[in-house]
Amino acid sequence: MLGRALGLLRAFTEDDDPLTPLELGRRAGLARSTAHRLVAELVALGMLDRLPDGTVTLGSGLWELGELAPLSLRMRERALPHLQTLYEATGENVHLAVLAGTDALYVARVTGTSSIPTVTRMGGRLPLHTTGVGRALLAGRDxxxxxxxxxIPRERETTFSLTEEAPLRAEIERTRSRGYATTRQEMTLGNVSIAAALPVVAGLPPAALGVVTHIGRADEGRIAPLVVRTAAAIGAALAAH
Incomplete structure (x- = not known):
C-alpha cells in the first residue's frame, strides 16, 4: 500500500496543474476505487491538498517533511550564504546539486534578473554528462x-552534447587535473557551465557547485577560481557542523 501511495505522489510533474484523483490513478496504474481511497487518506495526512473543485495538489505537509531532510537543514541552509556571495561576484546563475543515482539533483540555486535562463529548478534532475555539476560529480566517482x-545509454540534449564514453572520459580526466568541470552548450544552446565538486562530507551525498552563464560572457579564467574557492568554503562549513 505504501508503494501505491508513493506512486500517486510521484505521478505529479513540474508541468502539472492540479489533477483529479482519476488522472492520478491512471498515471500510477491504479484502479479508480483504489486511487480515490488513497487520495482521501493522503489528503487527511496532509500529503495532498484538495481544492474546492475536487482536484488535488501536492500538500503542504509533504513540503514540511521535505524541509526536515539533511539536504535542506544541513546542506542547503549552510550553503546559501556562499551561493549568494558567488552570485554577487558573478551576476550569474549559481547552482548546488547532489548525486542522485545517475542524475544531478538540484537542491539550491541563486539567480537574478540579469542571469541567463536555464532549465534547472530546485528539486529537478538533469543528466550528469551534459551539465557542469554533473561532470564534476562524475570526476569524483571511482x-x-x-x-x-x-x-547506460546517454541522450544527446543538443548537437554539442558529449555522449560517447571516450570523449566523456577525457573530460573527466581534464576535470580531475584542473579541479573544475566545464560544459559548453551541452544542455542548453548558448549556455556555458563551470562547476567544482565539494569536499566529501560524512552523512551527505556527493555534491557539486556550478555557475551557468552565456557563452558570450563566459570568462572561465575569472569564474573558475571563484567556483573552486566557494565549493571549498561550503565543504568547510558543512564539515564544521
Missing amino acids: EEWLARYFL
Missing part, C-alpha cells in the same frame, strides 16, 4: 562506478 555508468 572506476567501478564509472564502468557501470557507461553501460
Whole structure:
C-alpha cells in the first residue's frame, strides 16, 4: 500500500496543474476505487491538498517533511550564504546539486534578473554528462562506478552534447587535473557551465557547485577560481557542523 501511495505522489510533474484523483490513478496504474481511497487518506495526512473543485495538489505537509531532510537543514541552509556571495561576484546563475543515482539533483540555486535562463529548478534532475555539476560529480566517482555508468545509454540534449564514453572520459580526466568541470552548450544552446565538486562530507551525498552563464560572457579564467574557492568554503562549513 505504501508503494501505491508513493506512486500517486510521484505521478505529479513540474508541468502539472492540479489533477483529479482519476488522472492520478491512471498515471500510477491504479484502479479508480483504489486511487480515490488513497487520495482521501493522503489528503487527511496532509500529503495532498484538495481544492474546492475536487482536484488535488501536492500538500503542504509533504513540503514540511521535505524541509526536515539533511539536504535542506544541513546542506542547503549552510550553503546559501556562499551561493549568494558567488552570485554577487558573478551576476550569474549559481547552482548546488547532489548525486542522485545517475542524475544531478538540484537542491539550491541563486539567480537574478540579469542571469541567463536555464532549465534547472530546485528539486529537478538533469543528466550528469551534459551539465557542469554533473561532470564534476562524475570526476569524483571511482572506476567501478564509472564502468557501470557507461553501460547506460546517454541522450544527446543538443548537437554539442558529449555522449560517447571516450570523449566523456577525457573530460573527466581534464576535470580531475584542473579541479573544475566545464560544459559548453551541452544542455542548453548558448549556455556555458563551470562547476567544482565539494569536499566529501560524512552523512551527505556527493555534491557539486556550478555557475551557468552565456557563452558570450563566459570568462572561465575569472569564474573558475571563484567556483573552486566557494565549493571549498561550503565543504568547510558543512564539515564544521
